[in-house]
Amino acid sequence: MSIATTNNGRAASAARPRIYRRRSPLRRKLFPYLLVLPAVAYLLGITLYPGIYAMVQSLYRVKFNSWTFIGLDNYEKLFADPEFWASLWNTLVIGASALALEFVIAMTLAAFAYRDPWVRGWRIIFLLPMLFMPSAVSFIWKLAFNDGGVVSDLLMGIGVIGSPLDFLGNVWLARLSLVITDVWQWTPFLFIIFVAALQSQDMEIEEAARLDGARWSQIFWNISLPLIAPIVAVALVLRGIDIVTMFTSVFIITGGTPGGATETVSYFIYRTGFKRFDFGYASAASVVVLVATVILAQTFVKRFFKSGRD
């Protein structure tokens, strides 16, 4: 916009009575809706449309381009499918372990770092793993655990184990390798948020408690932690969402082995749809996960986010 038009606008508004420039009440009322409309329409296109599409497709047996209506057969088969239940269980086990570890480590580090004079330096160093592409990080750990045998070699070097571990062959070691990959890359996500929360709290409260003779650990547990609890909850919810959708590391590191013990729900849907080309069945699984997501979002997440200021 050129300066000339701005000046014209100003001149015009000065000449006319101010009230003249006000919009009609209806247009004023519609204005905010017009502002959100493009974004909402775009998101509906990429969520509502797929949701409906998946629901319809889940009622069909899809073989290449021929669709046969089979009613709820896919769902019946799905709920009786041990592989589907196993994928839910794996997601829960791997996700909960990773989230718990990340939380404990990030909180410990944040508690030690937030008043450290070098906090900015620590933050940059801790951040680095998060800056690599997840696919690259998966390859780093695939090489370290499996192909390169570095983890086994280091553990043997310090005498913890006698012979190399088979991280792909053992159920718990395979899951552990996914957990460690996630912890390495994403602990900084929580750490950064926790440090910021701890730094932004009211220092006077801590100071007052200290003057009353409280120990450092008491202050942290009884004052700082409860103060930042809402932010901790938001951070855990966001991280939790990303963990349960875990796909890249499974795809690259384990491929679901051994015996499907590391197959997450995302990988189950991917494998069913794009490896076995059973799209109707994969859609049924998608719909089930989608419904679960909506319920979880409504009950757990909604309370943490408010649109406006009230």
Place this chain on the structure above:
Amino acid sequence: MKSLRGRAPSKILRLTILGAWALFCLLPILWFLSIGLRPRTEIILPQPLYWPTWTVEAWNMIWSDWPMGYYLRNSIVAVLGSVVIDLALAIPAAYALARYRFRLREDIGFYILSTRMMAPAVVAIPIFFLLRNLGLLDTVWALMLVYAAMNLSLVTWIIRSYMLDIPSEIEDAARTDGATDLKILVMIIVPMCLPGIITAAVIAVIFGINEFLFTLLIASTKSAYTLSVALANFTGGSDGVIYNAISMVAFLAFMPVLVLLIAIQNHLSRGLTMGAVKG
């Protein structure tokens, strides 16, 4: 700070714990860098080699053996395009959520947010068919549209958070001077929440570069492969996974991301929590 001594945890304990984690962060990165700077014959051995023969063979290889220029172009075009779409859609939406009272505001805001919770795999199949029907499979446009959708919630909420910080007196003053709402948004609000817009854009760029599942499904040739997915194809039949090339590509993508992040580091926690944390 001085008065804290004695009550604060000992300096040695603090430095040990923070230092240990710093090593755990850094050592795999340095080791992976050394993988990229060694010949392929020194990667997978019965006994891992920690001090290799240094060479830039892999760096030369990624440019000569693969269409790296295409991968790079696809990543840049798809990601930047998606960020432009996001900003165009998110700035008006964020303004409405931050400034207006209207029915359904909370529901619309939460709906936008909730799209962030959707597992990519769950919508992957319908989106795959949608893009196929539109003839967009294996194109950068498809990646652009999907990345934009994926980050729109985040971008909207971050910008909304920064808009809430602008005192409404400024707008009231402009309004009494006769400025229209749209003009206020463009001339006053957008410049004032520029840090928020930049933060949102940087985070969207990073998530775009990282995206894996959708790209894996959409791309099938060099016309849409991005760096993130091209990596996974660095397996040359009998050669197995070509780790030194993967390492070089990983660091190639890492450098710009590092620069961007350092630029917004003070806004990072606010951005990552979509505005829930200020600091």
